[in-house]
Amino acid sequence: MRYCDPAPASSARSSRSEELFRAGLRVFPDGTTRVTVERDPTPLYVSGGEGAYLIDADGRRLLDLNNNYTTLIHGHRYAPVMQAVASQLERGTCFANPTEHEIALADLLLGRIPSADRIRFVNSGTEAVMFAIKAARAFTGKPGIARIEGAYHGAYDWAETGQGGTPSNWGPDECPEAVPLCHGVPETVAGDVTVLRFNDVEGAERRIATAADRLSCIVIDPMPSRAGLMAPAPEFIEMLQSSARKYGILILADEVLNFRQSYHGSVDRYGLVPDLIALGKIIGGGFPIGAIAGREEVMRVFGAPDIKPRLPQGGTFSANPVSMVAGYAAMNAMTVAEFARLEAMGERVRRGLAAIIHESECAFSVTGAASLFRIHPKSAPPSQFREAFMSPSETAVMNRLSRHFLNHGILLPVGAAACLSTAMDDEDVDKIVGCFEDFIAENATKN
Template sequence: MARTVRSGRGSKDSFARARLVFPDGTSRVTIVRDPMPLYVERGMGSYLFDVDGRRFLDLNGNFTTLIHGHAFAPIVEALTSQLQRGSCFANPTESEIELAELLCGRIPRVDRVRFVNTGTEAVLFAVKAARTFTGRTKIAKFEGAYHGAYDWAEVSLAATPDNWGDPSAPKSTAIYRGTPPSVLDDVVVLRFNDVEGAHRLLSLHAQKLAAIVLDPMPSRGGLIAPSADFIAAVQKTANKNGILVIADEVLNLRQSFRGASARYGLVPDLVTMGKIIGGGLPIGAVGGRKEVMTVFDASSDRPLLPQGGTFSANPLSMIAGLTAMLHLDHAAFAHLEELGNIVRDGMRRVISSRGAPLCVTGAASLFRIHPMPRIPNDFREAFPTPAEAALMRRLTHYFTENGIILPHGAAASISTPMNRVDADLIVDVFTGFLDRNQDMLDAIEVRTRSEPSADPVRER
């Protein structure tokens, strides 16, 4: 199989310029350097083209945002038309009503919506809404799950074996130095798919818990499917104790026509949305039960929870998002599901035939490869040893060499422009990796699970 050169002259020159203006030469922590970033010149359909003219099948899609790929013609046309009429206004537009109507009509338990600019803001305001509605201050979340760059939501995002504490009572850990101790005290950390632990810890802190924030299949947490018993335990315990359930579907709304909660039987009080609902432009949204969403009601002199934003519900994001969602019909989701199954099943067959110590998780248009023979049950089980982390870096590097952008430590995503040829290519490249890296595969067959990795990755 033909290989590409890792870093071309154009990317090297761009990175040299970037290092003069950015703290580490990049503008966000999620930029991959191998050993430096690939600078993109343009995207078209399911492919990226870098500044050196090389083409890559894009399985990142700006961290799962671009479900229709790059430069999706209907979105380009709609945005061009809107730009000629204006990019943003202090007044509302009809496009925000249309997108809200679509979301309320499609996503269960979304009776009312408020638009914001990012997934982080969506979670931030969902947590605030839960606190306002219940009068309580604490929240519960799951170890390793990413919910944006909000102090409380970041607790135990980057926990490691060195600090994550007792399996039955995970410790609240900080992601950055200077995190106020009060933030850690106000977050109850749970383990994903731990039925008994979720029931016990939620019950123990019930009188102070405003909400539990749950991504039905957390990407950074391993893209692991929730068990039916786990979803039922969380739902029952929360309902019994007046704890609101916040379903964070910023990433996983793409799991079905009606979202991820509907797929896994979760019945939330609030839903946070983003990524695919913006058609490639910045967006976030909080939706939920009418009774809870009344905290945002500003028809009186002062709402219980003020929420605004200069660019919230801007017409460009509204138009792009509406166009993207209208083209995500049942046929589109069936196509994504089919390709996702081809990739996951194909990789699993290759793993089985080679006896490789790897596994594949995910659903619908998402997948993630793990350097371990058994599918992990939660973040702790998915946490890589140094040898496993090195193998995954090599896997990402190999895919790049062979013309595919594969996210490291995050969900890989299928987009609607992809086809069977693209799916087969992914499996073929994965097969080539296994055949050419037997020495590294052998090194991870015997491993010490307590060894921490020095390679934490954040995404979204």
């Protein structure tokens, strides 16, 4: 039985989206204000959202598997968040002084993260990673970082270096190059970034040892989304922990995306005990937010009542009350039971996709965990970035797959993790699996 809706008569990209994109080109350098917006060949413009669905500029309802890059764990217009924000708007949007709401959200989050004693709010995941790296430098007195090849950690020169390598420049397996993502990055940045291949226990251990005297921290997303959304090998996590302890290096866990993996986040799921954690996305309930959490000793670099900060950190909109009340409402609703329900749906999706792949013997595989999944145009699921990297022909396959999903009422990201929301149910899950089954049936000779 297939659950894929029939394709609508209109084209994948609506006429209204094309019209709006032409208007965007008049005011923005490339037509939009986010490089992450997918285009085929133009972006899909949205007029609103409701529960698990988006409504595009022409009024079509689309099952949303992007959820603003995994941010909206409850989907769109989640009532408790809407009510909390509406109530706060009547009292004000932002102040130079603190409010009780930041304490409430901080207490909630610290109650869920076993390794964190203190927390500090910022405005985005990028800021959270940036200030966490700065905190590691301030605490250790060392300038360098180690990071996983291909992983995304926001827009900070050191965090970006090593993210965007290709077969032409990423260097040999035993010595991956610290390739800057952007033109014009100072050459000195690469000298302070040691790139590690995910799940390469021996190679990563050797590279950490070689650079240990300059490394302040090892930045690790326990399941790096843009690098392939694959699980860490237990021995890899164990090696990172032991190497960090041996050389006095901090572990910085980037939980901006993967905090949605469980009530305690993905660090608990994979046995990682970090010194610092960067948070964002779901903790803001759909509003801008970021946070740095960690051990009390390390977090004291931000200051204490009787200590001048080694790392002064502020921000006009940091801990603004709208984000605080929205985040509290969203996270308070994410109980242990609700995380379990989301994970069960995620497992149902991954099992369903894997069964179709096995039965059809097509060149696809699936990775992910909890409410996250990613389809790869490869027969074997990748275990590190170089295996997940897509060739032009593989990218074309994924573009066809995404277009097929869109034509059947589902928004599927091409180069990032797909995610579920609490607004979804088993019927939505069956629709996802059925749409993939239809694609395989229609494209069996093309893959």
